[in-house]
Amino acid sequence: MGKIYCKIDMEKVEKIINQKGFYFICTKVLYPDFVGPKYIIVSDDPDITIKHPKTKGMIIVSTDKFKSMAEEYNRFFGNEDREKHRYSKYHNIEGYSEEIIEDENGEHQFNPLDIEAYPVEDLIDQRETENEVQKAMKKLTDKQKRRIKMFYYEQLTEREIAKIEGVQRYAVRSSLESAISKMKKIL
Numbered sequence: 001m002g003k004i005y006c007k008i009d010m011e012k013v014e015k016i017i018n019q020k021g022f023y024f025i026c027t028k029v030l031y032p033d034f035v036g037p038k039y040i041i042v043s044d045d046p047d048i049t050i051k052h053p054k055t056k057g058m059i060i061v062s063t064d065k066f067k068s069m070a071e072e073y074n075r076f077f078g079n080e081d082r083e084k085h086r087y088s089k090y091h092n093i094e095g096y097s098e099e100i101i102e103d104e105n106g107e108h109q110f111n112p113l114d115i116e117a118y119p120v121e122d123l124i125d126q127r128e129t130e131n132e133v134q135k136a137m138k139k140l141t142d143k144q145k146r147r148i149k150m151f152y153y154e155q156l157t158e159r160e161i162a163k164i165e166g167v168q169r170y171a172v173r174s175s176l177e178s179a180i181s182k183m184k185k186i187l
Contacts, residue, residue, distance in 0.1 A: 007074050008025075008070035008073055008074055010067055010070055013042065013066070013070070014063065017042060017043060017044075017063060021043060021048070021051065021052075022041050022042060022043035022045065022048055022052065022055070023041070023042040023043070024039045024040065024041050024042070024055075024058075025039065025040050025042070026038060026039060026040075027039060027040055027059065030069065030073055036059070037057060037058040037059050039055075040058070040059045040060075040061060040066070041055045041058050041059065041060045041061070042060075042061055042062075042063055042066040043060060043062075043063075044062050044063050048060060132187055133183070133187070135186070136182075136186040136187050137183070139182060139183075139186055140179050140182060140183070141179075144175055144176075144178065144179035144182070145179075147161055147172060147176055147179065148176065148179050148180075148183075150164070151176055158172045158173050158176070
């Protein structure tokens with residue numbers, strides 16, 4: 001079974017730090033393939049290892065550093081949840097995608113997100129690819145850009161695009177093929 005994503009609430013983290021002097025989180029939560037200390041200790045106290053000897057040898061980060069880590073973690077998994085929601089709108093009527101499961105009451109629920117299936121390296125690769133695609137899109141004509149966006153991003157058919165623009169479908173197809181060819185050469 002996949003792991004369930006939980007948002008890191010920095011207000012609660014800071015409240016715990018104010019009460020106890022530190023906050024800790026299992027490294028496997030943030031970094032599933034991490035090999036090393038079991039916990040990340042969040043504290044601004046320079047004497048944390050003296051006051052709490054069990055923290056010695058663990059990863060110790062400041063509140064500010066952890067805040068940026070938590071923001072990236074929340075953003076990454078928040079985007080995954082939004083993507084799952086968008087995807088669910090387009091699942092097949094005859095059957096449900098692997099992203100959706102049926103619970104004991106017959107209700108359809110999202111399959112819990114498996115953190116190990118979405119490593120951060122893939123996210124970085126995806127962002128780099130998106131940047132390259134955006135650069136290639138800048139080389140297209142306005143008409144090609146508009147049609148590519150409608151076809152791939154808005155998921156309209158060639159026929160729907162033709163109807164919106166008041167042109168023949170083959171004109172849309174030709175424009176899309178030309179744009180794709182140009183983008184392939186650039187990429």
